[in-house]
Amino acid sequence: NAGVTQTPKFQVLKTGQSMTLQCAQDMNHEYMSWYRQDPGMGLRLIHYSVGAGITDQGEVPNGYNVSRSTTEDFPLRLLSAAPSQTSVYFCASKATAFYNEQFFGPGTRLTVL
């Protein structure tokens, strides 16, 4: 049981490039989410999904796209990276939207030059 996995661990992009951060969980959790962590600002919710085919916006969704085609995977896409998206990104999952113990992945450190 690997829990929540994220790839890559580190990534450097140039402004305007696109990329996808991968997230997978093997706990059959319905709810998955993406956060960004910036110095002095804690974690902020970007997007979340309450099940396959269902996604919704969090607190800071602009510049990011998500989709949920399977229960296991919840990729985060940056279509045109900007320096303001330099951050540490965490994926998390929990059993259902109403079961609130959330399990976090190890994070991806993204730098946009």
Added chain:
Amino acid sequence: AQTVTQSQPEMSVQEAETVTLSCTYDTSESDYYLFWYKQPPSRQMILVIRQEAYKQQNATENRFSVNFQKAAKSFSLKISDSQLGDAAMYFCAYSTGNQFYFGTGTSLTVIP
């Protein structure tokens, strides 16, 4: 939007002593959950303790306990018998289910 405030950016405690980390939140909801997460230098987010708003009894997990004051919208974390391994960033978080809101964190140093 909901807000979670941690007014202590840094705290320190002597090993084996007790320390209390503060958290306040703003909400108009009556049913919600509150959490404390620990983030060591490894960056991994670790759940320390959680509290359901409808429960009046304060949650306890071994050396960790909370003081939940619903009317005051306050949710402090008490760490007893502090250990070197408790040194980390601690985040308070609020959730109604789908949405989560985190505070800005308190960096805890444990002095041997």
